Amino acid sequence: MSYEMIAITMFASMMVLLLTGQRVFAAIGFVASIMVLFLYGPGGIEIPFSAAFKLFNWFPMLTLPLFIYMGYVLSESGIAEDLYKMLHVWFGRIGGGLAIGTIFLMVIISAMNGLSVAGMAIGATIALPEMLRRGYDKVLITGVVQGGSSLGILVPPSVVMVLYGMIARQPVSQLWLAGVIPGLLMATMFVIYVVVRARLNPSLAPVVSDEELNMPPREKLKLLRAGIIPFLIFFAMTGLFVKGITSLVESSAVGATAATLAAIIKRRFTLKMMHETARKTLGVSCMFLWLILAALAFGAVFDGIGAVRAIENLFINRWELTPWQVIIMMQLSFIVMGMFLDDTAMLVIVAPLYIPLVKLLDLGIDNQLIWFGVLYTMTCQIAYITPPFGYNLFLMRAMAPGDITLPDIYRSIWPFVLMMAVTIALVMIFPQIALWLPETMRSY
Template sequence: MSHEWIAILMFSTMLLMMITGQRVFGAIGFIAVVAALLLWGPGGTDMGFSAVMKVMRWNALLTLPMFVFMGYVMSESRLADDLYRMFHVWFGPLPGGLAIGTVLLMVMISAMNGLSVAGMAIGATIALPELVKHRYDKPMISGVIQAGSSLGILIPPSVVLVLYSLIARQPVSQLWLAGIGPGLLMAALFIAYILIRTWLNPALAPPMPAEERAAITWPQRFRLLRAGILPIIIFAAMMIPFVKGWTSLTESSVIGAVSSVVAAVLKGRFTRHVFEIATRQTLAITCMFMLIIMAALSFGAVFDGLGAGRAIGRLFLGEMHLTPLQVLLIMQASFLILGMFLDDTAMLVIVAPIYVTMARSLGFDLVWYGILYTITCQIAYLTPPFGYNLFLMRALAPRDFTLGVIYRSVLPFVMIMLLTLGLVIAFPGIAMWLPQSIYGQ
């Protein structure tokens, strides 16, 4: 059997195991170990050991538990309640105003954690009950929360961009800055869609009742604006020292985690229960990430040992004679397909090393390409059958939010994400203007 067919067999077997409900790291790691043993004998088992050692040397991964802990402190201490109350009061009188406030809440939450899971938890526990109470359309509620929470992997501090920086050997600071423009553009397009949709059909998202608006005085509204200062302070405390070069990436993540704890203490909400839940969830998610990374590194080593990366390069550039833009579009399309089955971390560690090399050879900026990859991951979070946010939403939402409703709700937001991806491909300055302005490149 040729190496190309072995690579295809590995991928198809891995996807089959995932369809049967196996854990992601288990399916990837099992295929990697079996393939290594069959191809190279007992010495192939060293690949797993090498993957563990490689992960242990990635110091930037120390940021992962810090950002996860920060997000869970914000969620469990209910610090996001004040933020949502602010958006609820100021945008509630508009048709679709609470949905707009939810998107803006997710933008601010994204600036305080590097994953979408914290945004999903906050959206499902804080925003969802209010949206249901105000008789919002179920697909609108589900779509807004899922799409808004996905911004957490694009707007800094993004853990996905940290992992990409390790693979592509690109500065995290530039990747974070490059994610701001597309992230805000995507949020603005979400808001535009909500405004247009509710203008066409106000019954989907009715405004706050007049008696509820009358009960809130203007002094109360202005006092609520102070809630918006908190995420700005935490974001600035992390980003400014890092971008200026005063702190390392790991030190900045510690500053963010400590800032969230200090904020919770000052609000009188940092209890033992909050600390215990945040610590347990941080440990669980960090271990899950590490297991997936180690399994994916082993799989990628076997995949690369078969020469699959070189074969793909020869196919695209040599035999098919494609242009660089055509190759780029094929790479993004393959990421979208893989994202329906693979976790974004596994997809990054297995496939990205091959595509990063190809992108470099085609002359593409790897910081810009990292943003394209991350947007593709966002789309993968919302695409059936195994979109991560789809199942999180099903687990967190009430029972009447069926999988049919959840699947249907994400379609318009996926189209908006694809539009954003196309705009960033067509106009790279959307992503590159900020890092180029600050670093003068």
């Protein structure tokens, strides 16, 4: 059997197992183990075994549970809900103000958590009912929450970028910095869209009544305190890391400790809160760990048979695709897979093929793998919210109020998909949008 056929067999077997409903890590790990035994005999089992233990010896793995714990502490302790109350008062007099405030909330939650699920949960359970009660158009605000929550995997500290950095062996600090400007650019587009829609049709996003917003200036200033704690945690964590004062692991520990202290100061540190936080942190951390283990085992076998070179030969020599056409094909495949899989599963499935191939492509871009990591993350955002099977579409349907239907959710997302696609195109045409900040900070 040729190496090309072995590579195709591995991917086809994995996809068949995934279609049967098997867990992603089980399907990937099973294919890796069977193929290594088939190719190398009993001694070949050392290949995936060695890859797995390289992961256990990699100290930055400790960041994953710490970042996840930090996000859940801030969510379960109600600090995110306090933020929404602040935004409600300070943006309520602007047409579409609550929707704009919700986008800001999503950015802040993203900076605190690094996962889109947390932003989606808070937006769907807190922001959506409040805006519906105040007469906002349900299609508009459903799109705002879905689009805003997707920023969680792009704005630092992005857990997805930590995983990408682990698999691609790229510095996480550079990936985080590379995601800042594209993330803020995307959030700015969302805000402009809401402002324009509200100006053209004020009935879509009415101004909050004076009765709700009339309060003494002293009370308004008190509400600003709700935003101080998240910003302090974010800047303490990322600022110390970017300046080189703390390592990645130490920075994650700073964030986790600061979030716990914030819950204690707010007098919300209860046994029930800690039980929920610990349970959710353990569940998500174990899921990520199993996926990474399976991906490394699969990648070790896949790379060992020279499949990457075979795929390169197919794309570049036989099909005569240009490097940019290869990148576009990769982006399209992310969108298709994202209809069925979450971002982590996508990454561990395609990493053995795409990351080595990107290294070999001559695109004339410095820090090519950093740039590609941002592209991957942004394309995952589109995949999350693309009908008919986008991951976040069904999360929204499960968590949103009953009067928001699945057709409403499908209709709401297309303007945000278009804005995300425009941002991706800009980053592809002008790579410095992503690379300027990490290159600038590296010189300090």
